[in-house]
Amino acid sequence: MLSLLLPLTRAVTYTRWLHLVVGAIVPLCCAMVYPGLSGLSTGDWVLIAALPVPLALAVAMVPSVRRAEGLQAQLMLFPVPHAHAKRYAIPDISAVPSASWTDRARTGVWLVLRLEAGLAVALMTERLMTLSLSLAGAAAGDPGVAVPVLPDTGASWVYVLWALVPLVVLVTAATGAGALIARAARRLLGPSVEERLSELEERTEQLLERNRIARELHDSLGHALTLAVLQAGAARAAADPKFTDRALEAVEETGRSALEDLERVLLLLRDTGRTTGSRPDLATADRLLDSARSSGAQVDAEVTGRLERLPGPISREAYRMLQEGLTNVLRHAGPVQIAVRIAVEEARLRLEVRNPLAAAAPSAAGTGGGSGLRGIRERAALLGGGARAGQEGGQWLLHIELPLR
Known part of the structure; x- marks a missing residue:
C-alpha cells in the first residue's frame, strides 16, 4: 500500500502528469472545430486523435521546435529540485535546434507521441475523476448520483472506500505513463551522434587546456619555489649579511616573477570559465x-x-x-x-x-x-x-x- 502512495510524495509525478495533459490541448482544440465534443463515437475519437498529426509533423520541421521541446522535457519530465534529485539531475535531453533531417524526424515522432499520449491521459483523468466524484456523491447520500459500475447496496459508507479506488488507479497509471514518456524523451529528444561527438570533442579540448595550464603552473611556480628554497638555505649557511641581501633580492625578484605568471594563468582560467560551451568559431x-x-x-x-x-x-x-x-x-x-x-x-x-x-x-x-x-x-x-x-x-x-x- 505504501508503494502505491509513494508517487504522491514526488514532485516529478505531477510535473510529468501536467506535461502529458498539456499535450491534449491541440487535439481538443481541433475537436472543437470538428467533430465537436458532445455525443462522440469511437470513430470520432479516432478522428480527433488523427487530425493534429499532419500539423505536428509540419511544426517539427522548424529547427527551434526541438529546442523548445527539449527545454520543456528537462523542466517537467526531469525536474531537479525534488527528493530524488540525484537520479534526475543530468537528464540526457538535448536543448538545441534541429541540425539535420534526422533530428526533425525524431522531433516529429516525439510531437505525435506527446499529442496522442496526452489525449489518452487527459481522457483517463477525466473519466476516473468523474467516477471518483460520483462515488463520493453516493457516499454523501445524494439521490441524484448514479454509479452504474456498482450495485445499490443501501450502505453509503461502502462508497467512501470505493471512491478512493479510481484515484489510486489514476495516480498509478499517470506515474507509469510519465515514466514511459520520459523514456521516450531520452530516445527521441536525446543528443544525436553529431551532438555527442561535438560534446566529446569540446570536453577533450577542455581537458587538454587544463593539462596545459597545470603544466604551466608546475613549471613556473615549481621553478620559483625551488630557487627561493635554495637561496634561503644558502643565505642561512653563509651567515654573511651581504650574501643574505643578495639572496633576498633574488628571492624577491623570483617571487615577483612567479606572481606575474600566476596572475596570467588565473586570468586565462577565468576567461576559459566564461567561454566554456560557447567558444567562437x-x-x-x-x-x-x-x-x-x-x-x-x-x-x-x-x-x-x-x-x-x-x-x-x-x-x-x-x-x-x-x-x-x-x-x-x-x-x-x-x-x-x-x-x-x-x-x-x-x-x-x-x-x-x-x-x-x-x-x-x-x-x-x-x-x-x-x-x-x-x-x-x-x-x-x-x-x-x-x-x-x-x-x-x-x-x-x-x-x-x-x-x-
Whole structure:
C-alpha cells in the first residue's frame, strides 16, 4: 500500500502528469472545430486523435521546435529540485535546434507521441475523476448520483472506500505513463551522434587546456619555489649579511616573477570559465573582420563553401588562427588593406590572409618566426594540417590548410 502512495510524495509525478495533459490541448482544440465534443463515437475519437498529426509533423520541421521541446522535457519530465534529485539531475535531453533531417524526424515522432499520449491521459483523468466524484456523491447520500459500475447496496459508507479506488488507479497509471514518456524523451529528444561527438570533442579540448595550464603552473611556480628554497638555505649557511641581501633580492625578484605568471594563468582560467560551451568559431568570424575594419584596415573577405559543415574543433581553431593572423597584420603592418579568403572544400579547409609587404615591419616580413606564427603552426599541426607564412607576389601571405577528416 505504501508503494502505491509513494508517487504522491514526488514532485516529478505531477510535473510529468501536467506535461502529458498539456499535450491534449491541440487535439481538443481541433475537436472543437470538428467533430465537436458532445455525443462522440469511437470513430470520432479516432478522428480527433488523427487530425493534429499532419500539423505536428509540419511544426517539427522548424529547427527551434526541438529546442523548445527539449527545454520543456528537462523542466517537467526531469525536474531537479525534488527528493530524488540525484537520479534526475543530468537528464540526457538535448536543448538545441534541429541540425539535420534526422533530428526533425525524431522531433516529429516525439510531437505525435506527446499529442496522442496526452489525449489518452487527459481522457483517463477525466473519466476516473468523474467516477471518483460520483462515488463520493453516493457516499454523501445524494439521490441524484448514479454509479452504474456498482450495485445499490443501501450502505453509503461502502462508497467512501470505493471512491478512493479510481484515484489510486489514476495516480498509478499517470506515474507509469510519465515514466514511459520520459523514456521516450531520452530516445527521441536525446543528443544525436553529431551532438555527442561535438560534446566529446569540446570536453577533450577542455581537458587538454587544463593539462596545459597545470603544466604551466608546475613549471613556473615549481621553478620559483625551488630557487627561493635554495637561496634561503644558502643565505642561512653563509651567515654573511651581504650574501643574505643578495639572496633576498633574488628571492624577491623570483617571487615577483612567479606572481606575474600566476596572475596570467588565473586570468586565462577565468576567461576559459566564461567561454566554456560557447567558444567562437568561423561561423562568427564577422566579428573579427569588423574589429579589424574598426581599426582602420580595409578588409576584403571571401567565403566559399558551407562553414556550418566544419567539425567543431577545426572551426574553433581556425577562428583562433584567423584572429592571430589579423592581429599580426595590425601589429606589424598597421591599418593596411587585408584580403581574407576562407574556402571549405570537400576534404579540407583553406584559410589565407594577405597584406601589402611594403608596409610590413622587418620582423613580419623577414623570417616569420614570431611567437604568433609559431602558435598558428602548432595549432595546424595538432589538427593534421599545416601553415606557412612568407612573401608571395609582393605581399605577405599566411596560408593555412586543415583536413576535414
